[in-house]
Amino acid sequence: MASAFDTTLSNLGISRYGANTAPTTTTKNNASMGQDDFLTLMTAQLRNQDPFEPMDNNQMVAQMAQFSSLSGITEMNATLSAIAQKLGGTTTSDLLSWVGSTVLVQGDTAFPRTDGTLGGTILLGDDASNVEVKISNADGTTLKTVSLGAQEAGTLDFEWDGSTDSGEAAGNGPFTIAVSAQNADGKSVSAQTLVWAPVQSVSFDSDGKPVLNLPGIGQTSPDDVVKVG
Known part of the structure; x- marks a missing residue:
């Protein structure tokens, strides 16, 4: 069975082997053509061209342009991949800089700021005619209804x-935050609570992935x- 390389040569009108013979080849798993394959293909095309009907200069220039474009795209993809990995991943040094800071995460246990005030965020799944926030102490006693x-x-x-x-x-504190929300028909509306929590330390789980240790959470x-606050 002809390989992808042989098929490409055939499409270009190039005979890689003699008219009637072809050696046994091993099939490569690569389904895409890289720079080396492109250069090998062009070299084979030049080697097998008819000396009485050499390759058209315009065709040669077009193929060289394709090779240059392929090279540039390959380098650009490598650069973009490196940038994506940098932007998409948080390094250990970044996480260590979070120690002592506060982060906004999903949870219902919150600690007040140094001045005694407390803030948080609610994610409402639908419009609500009434939203209430109840703040309780560790014993479950409601301290404040906002x-x-x-x-x-x-x-x-x-x-x-x-x-x-x-x-x-x-x-x-610590305090427990509970949110209730209803729509105009009196039906409950989904509400997710996000609270601010201090980062005490950074550790690694059994898989080697970093985790943040948050008090109460x-x-x-x-x-x-x-x-990150």
Whole structure:
């Protein structure tokens, strides 16, 4: 069976072997043509051309242009691949720089800022006529209910001043955040809570992948971080 290389030569009107003989060849697994294959093909074309009807100069220039384009595309693909890997991956040094910072991740356990206030984000799956945020202490006692009223679907930020319903300071936490949302028909609307958590340390799991250690939340993949504060 003719190889992809032989088929290409045949399409160009080149006889790689004699008229009636062809050696046994091994089939290569590569389905694409690289720079070396292109150069070999061009060399074979020159070697096997009819001396009485040499290759047209315009055809030669066109093939050289194709070779140059192939070379440039190959180099460009390699460069773009390297850039994509750099942009798409977070290095260990990047993660270590997060230690001591706060990150926004999915969760319901939150710690207040140094001034006692607390902020978070809600992802609403649909428009809601009423959204409420309940903040509880470690014992499950509701400390504060923050009413956000009617909100549109999407991302919604909320803030809490750190005081209870009775006006007292709530303390250092940790606090549990619970969100409830209903539409105009009184049906529940899906609501996902994102909280800010400090990065205590960075470690590696059994597969060697880095994880962030967040108090109250546990180990979290860097891919799950929405924002770094």
